[in-house]
Amino acid sequence: MSLLLPLTKPFTVIVSDSGNQSALVDGPQSGFTMNRDGARTDAREQEAVYDIMRATGNDWATDIPDVCRGRWHGIECMPDKDNVYHVVSLSFGALSDDTAFPTCDPAKSYISKSIMKLPHLRTLFFYRCFSHNPQPIPAFLGQLSPTLQTLVLRENGHVGFIPTELGNLTRLKVLDLHKNNLNGSIPVSLGRLAELRSLDLSRNTLTGSIFSLSFPVLNVLDLSQNLLVGSIPSTLGSCHSLIKIDFSRNRLSGSIPESIGSLKELILMDLSYNRLSKPLPTSIRNLNALQALILKENPMGSATLSSEEFDGMTSLMVLILSYTNLHGPIPESLGRLTNLRVIHLDGNRLNGSIPTNFKDLKNLGELRLNDNQLTGPVPFGREMVWKMRRKLKLHNNTGLCYDANSGFEDGLDSTFDSGIGLCNTPEPGSARTVQHLSAIDDGGTMPSKADKSSAALHKASVFLRLLQQTIAIASTLIFISTFEIDQVTGFLQIGAERLLIFSNRVSADWS
């Protein structure tokens, strides 16, 4: 319903509630000191609200003389042109400390059938209400007033099927059944909800396949964390307004439909943890608004990424293709998507070298290429490595190495093992043991330039931490009398001496 307010008329605006016999008066009333001469609440609705309140364990509410007067949290009303007040919104559940909605007695609450007696209802909101009294979503909700626009039954512990009857609520804009225990398949009748803008059925145990969706104004579609099977319907491409698709953590198979390329407004697509088995459709390159593409853990049919694979996805910031059976080289086109911040390509069989233009990805803060078959030198200098720190994962790539003069090693957090070694040296620094032992034995290859001092400080702190832990362990060892005390203290003395030398070195670096 569009609410275009003719603002030339000051303060009171009458909007036709099309399709309904008694038009409500939208617009501000004269505040709470409202002149209620002749104003009254619809008696039938008043009784209905009492019933609904009783059904949720809020018996106290039956003492409210007029539910539309007195601003009861969770109950909202509007007057019609005859100054009769109608209930338009009901909300229940302990959403937070600030929203003092009537709470539900979780052990015995249910949705009263009297809710059908509210012909002007626009919003129905139940949150964490029936979790200890598991019950299906009542089918009679489908016979609610056609004025209903928002139906939220979140985290209520609902069991059973989604009632087919919900498809009768044709004016619905928001349907949110997040985190219940609903099973069965998604009723095809929901396809009749042509005005839906947000459909959230996530975190249930829904089975079956996704029917042929066609929602022209749907913005958000979240079916994640269910047990859905089958393929992604190609009609998804007709939901032109989609900005978010989340089908993650299901059992979907087949391919991503080619039609997906027509979703020009799509910002996020998460299909991770499914069984999609075909390579990415070429049309995916048309998704130039897409910011996040998350396909982790899908056996994408041992695909190679073509050299222009991601061309056109200029908004892409997050690309997660871990464990998707990719092989072949990393396409150079990826390095041209300068908005990229997160790239996960780990757990694949990618080979070849890291494209050199990756060093141009100025926004890159996280890169996982570990567990692949990559070779050759890493194209990153000190700054980029320093920026990513622990979020740079390169280990388990037998052929990957860094050039001695690239500054790569300088950028590394000294407590962190990059997992790769110097180019042209046979042994890729395999374990931190080597590093630390060498640091202790001969001071290692201490940075000598002033700008390395912070790295040196890091090393110092690590050493301190190691020493602390050593002391702790050593003292444990004393108690279990494995060592003679003098040997332990002897060790500690040596440790302290080395620390002294170490810290002198560090301070020299500082100066």
Next chain:
Amino acid sequence: MAFRLGLVLLVLLLSFVVDSVHSDDGATLLEIKKSFRDVDNVLYDWTDSPSSDYCVWRGVICDNVTYSVIALNLSGLNLDGEISPAIGNLKDLTSIDLKGNRLSGQIPDEIGDCSSFTRLQLETLVLKNNQLIGPLPLTLSQIPNLKVLDLAQNRLSGEIPKLLYWNEVLQYLGLRGNNLVGTLSPDMCQLTGLWFFDVKNNSLTGKIPENIGNCTAFQGLVLQPANRRDSIQHWIFANSYVGKIPSVIGLMQALAVLDLSCNMLSGPIPPILGNLTYTEKLYLHDNHLTGSIPPELGNMTKLHYLELNDNLLTGNIPPELGKLTDLFDLNVANNHLEGPIPDNLSSCTNLNSLNVHGNKLNGTIPRALRRLESMTNLNLSSNNIKGPIPIELSRIGNLDTLDISNNKISGSIPSSLGDLEHLLKLNLSRNQLTGFIPAEFGNLRSVMEIDLSDNHLSGLIPQELSQIQNMFLLRLENNNLSGDVMSLINCLSLSVLNVSYNNLAGVIPTGNNFSRFSPDSFIGNPGLCGSWLNSPCYDSHPEERATISKVAILGIALGALVILLMILVAACRPHNPAPFPDGSLDKPVSYSTPKLVILHMNMALHVYEDIMRMTENLSEKYIIGHGASSTVYKCVLKNCRPVAIKRLYSHYPQCLKEFETELETVGSIKHRNLVSLQGYSLSPCGNLLFYDYMENGSLWDLFHVDNECNLHHLILSKTANNAVMETVDPEVTATSKDLGAVKKVFQLALLCTKRQPADRPNMHEVTRVLRSLVPLITPPKQCAQAPPAPLPSAKVPCYIDEYANIKTPHILNCPSMSTSDAQLFLKFGELVEMVYKDLKSNYCS
């Protein structure tokens, strides 16, 4: 030995391996700790020793049954470093609070979980007041239960992800003070649960979405203004918005605060805003608004703050504003307003500040203004106002600033202005005043600045001015004054003096450091002579004054400030109201619903009912102590530090407004050594003040209970060695500038520690002194980029801010009390009697 060493390291490594194999919450926490740079070693108990239970580590809260971490509260621990991505591994975490640290780097995407298997349960994410950079992670939109997202005061950049708006349960979105760009998306209508929205001080551009009021109104906001779910209560912008104010905002009747200040909004103020009858603060200042002030604004009956200054408004000040009887602050300065100041404004009996500076207003100063007895600040300067100064102005006894400069005021200065005994600043300059300077000005005991320059005043500089001990600015230039300047020789506090271009004569004295004034202060007076003017009267013998050991006093003062201000509010008895004259205009105040006024965001998510519920309506079992003025309760709130609730023994509803003003002032003082006033509530069960809860018992006991921890006792036991100077923190000397003001604060604080409540100054006196030192901080009056608020004087810096960085001795911990602390206190002891007498005679008579 090398073998042993290797063995130990091997064990060490094993422990690492074990950690990573058991990917339990404890190991994750240690991983998180690794990313922090724990400067103060506050996480010392986060160790991987096998006996250490991570559920008792600092800031960690575990589920009682599963022992998984459900909340992480590490706020204000001076943590450096970054937020570890490992935080995404704490799958049962519902609340993360890392505010007030120095964390840098980006918000890890893992917080929103885009790569791990189970979704986060996160409901509260508070990272404000850090140094985080980078964009808002898109993955924040993937947290299904996120209810509170507060990322204010960081350095976040990029756009607000549109997907963030698609959240049924998000209630609090705080993004103030970052570098966010882009426009606000109409998708924000989807935030149906939101009640707090703040994007002030970013670099957002474009227009405010036209549908803002529309979508919220649609959700029932209009009819149910107090229903928080469907109503955004705080609507705060300050960016580079252009275009007009969308009229539909007038439908968002639930708004408590509408702040569109410091944008580039143009066009008129929509009259429909007058329909926001529950709005308390309307800030439209610093825009390019045109047209006249809509008379409909007079319908905003709850309005406390109306700030329309620095726009391009024309027309008259509508008399309808007189209907705003709750109005506290009216600012229309720097517009193009014309016509007279309407008499009706005198109906705004709660008005505390009226500023019409810099317009084209004409007419005379309305005599009816005398009805505004609460007014402390009256600024009519830089207009075209004519006529005399009405003697009625001297009836506004609370005035501390009176500025009618740069008008066309004529006639003589009413001597009754000397009755304004609380006046701090008097500016009558650049008018056409004639006659004498009233000798009664000597009664202006508090006044710090008097500017009468550029008038036609004649006669002598009255001898009585020397009675004003706090005056540091006196400008009398460009008048026709005669006589000599000897009457000023005793004004020791004077640091700015200008008597140039008058007809003064005689010798410019050299005693009492009078030579601190430059010749420019005296030129243009043919009859004046002095050694450093070019007309020497005789050889002067400038004597080298021994500079008092400023540093010593400063140090002491600072210590006092820190230690004693802490108890200032606690120990000071509540304001004892002056009896009101018969037929007083004060309307009886009725308590409708108890209002919880939040001064600091720590408590922002709580309402009065919460506190009553948590304390079972202030049940006796929550009492932790009794003070001289109050009973103190402890209340542990959800997701928030515990608070101490002071219930004042007595309250005076007839001075509610004043009391609230004082509390606002106290609440605006922020110092890490001060227990900050988090909020207050003037409720039927008493006036409640909410403070951060501090451990270690009450300071009262420390001062007054006779045991070995007694501070006076300690002081006596350690004799002075006159080396107080050396004990002062060197940073103190480096940062403070004005000794006098520090001293004053310290003296005041001393008074507040007197054992007998009757011996202490009351709240009113305290705030008055404080206000004379610190500019009254009223919320958003200034653009972020604008210069700081004009101080009461050029000389008095804003101490509280400066002191925020000063290290000071901690005295609360008795066993670690050092000699330096004791010495400070000893010095206090010596001063207390003298100071007490002085202040008592000034303020408490």
